[in-house]
Amino acid sequence: MxxxxxxxxxxxxxxxxxxxxxxxxxxxxxxxxxxxxxxxxxxxxxxxxxxxxxxxxxxxxxxxxxxxxxxxxxxxxxxxxxxxxxxxxxxxxxxxxxxxxxxxxxxxxxxxxxxxxxxxxxxKVRSPKVARTLPKALVAARAREITAGETDMDEGRAPWIAARDAAVLSLLYGAGLRISEALSIRRGDAPVGRTDSLTIVGKGGKTRAVPAIAPVRAAVAAYLDICPHSLPKDGPLFVGARGGPLSPRIIQLTVERLRGALGLPDSATPHALRHSFATHLLSRGGDLRSIQELLGHASLSTTQIYTSIDKARLFEAYRAAHPRAE
Missing domain, CATH: 1.10.150.130 (Tyrosine recombinase, N-terminal domain)
Known part of the structure; x- marks a missing residue:
């Protein structure tokens, strides 16, 4: 777990x-x-x-x-x-x-x-109002590019570090994890071989099971195959250059460099991959309750924001393609 x-x-x-x-x-x-x-x-x-x-x-x-x-x-x-x-x-x-x-x-x-x-x-004092903004999801092709780990920015980086970052990003997009959840995975729980699911303890101690699809398992296996550090079963799956626990900031910096290499907007963040996971599932007919469970949301109302994103994408496609949209 x-x-x-x-x-x-x-x-x-x-x-x-x-x-x-x-x-x-x-x-x-x-x-x-x-x-x-x-x-x-x-x-x-x-x-x-x-x-x-x-x-x-x-x-x-x-x-x-x-x-x-x-x-x-x-x-x-x-x-x-x-x-x-x-x-x-x-x-x-x-x-x-x-x-x-x-x-x-x-x-x-x-x-x-x-x-x-x-x-x-x-x-006796009102809280400040916060405008509710829709999460910025990436199109599927762009999300796959970020998780592929095959860009010119990898020059000069150790291959195992590039593979590690690709594996972490694959978990964010392929399993809908938060960075903290991906980095809390223990080596003994790594989704490789016959292990095709993960048990995650998310916010508020809420436990959920998430599937580890084949591309995610392949990315993690590729990282483990060339990782130079010894990884004890009860230790972290993802480690830094010197073998210590991997900092979330390293993944954030990796995505910043990927944005430059791939020409992506500033809204392309590690958390945007989690948003993309939910948005793409919904657009393919995923059930809102199931997506809620996969994301670990305590309330369905939190997950329902993705229905607004899906509608927004639909209207964008309409305005771009329909001859009478203007």
């Missing part, structure tokens, strides 16, 4: 020296609960930790002293609006600010549940 690594350890106060001891202890308890009971992903835990530290740092500057539980209980809407304005000045987009407010609300609920403080300010 593919599982996420445990969240980064270390006291909350490590990144916020001088923080009130009771507040720091409450923050540590909150993060442990999210990771344990709620099974929130390590990446989200790290983001929430940063979000709370940034807010407390802002309060320290605004109040001239390190905040404590009593300060949080006395917060006014003006304090929160000032924080949101500061984040806007720092160039933070609405979607990131919305996530930060979600983290702060979660912490406030934790304080109330534990009887430590009642922080009601979040019920």
């Amino acid at each position: 593919v599982q996420h690594a445990p969240p980064a350890a270390g006291p909350f106060s490590n990144g916020a020296p001088g923080l009130d001891e009771k507040l720091a202890e409450a923050a540590d308890q909150w993060l442990r609960r999210l990771a344990g009971e709620r099974r929130v992903s390590p990446l989200t835990i790290d983001a929430y930790r940063r979000d709370l530290r940034q807010f407390l740092h802002f309060l320290r500057e605004r109040r001239g002293a390190s905040p404590d539980l009593a300060v949080l209980a006395e917060l006014k809407p003006a304090d929160l609006r000032a924080f949101m304005a500061r984040r806007r000045e720092d160039g933070v987009a609405s979607r990131s600010l919305l996530r930060q407010l979600a983290a702060l609300r979660s912490f406030a609920r934790h304080l109330g549940r534990e009887g430590l403080a009642t922080v009601g300010v979040f019920d």
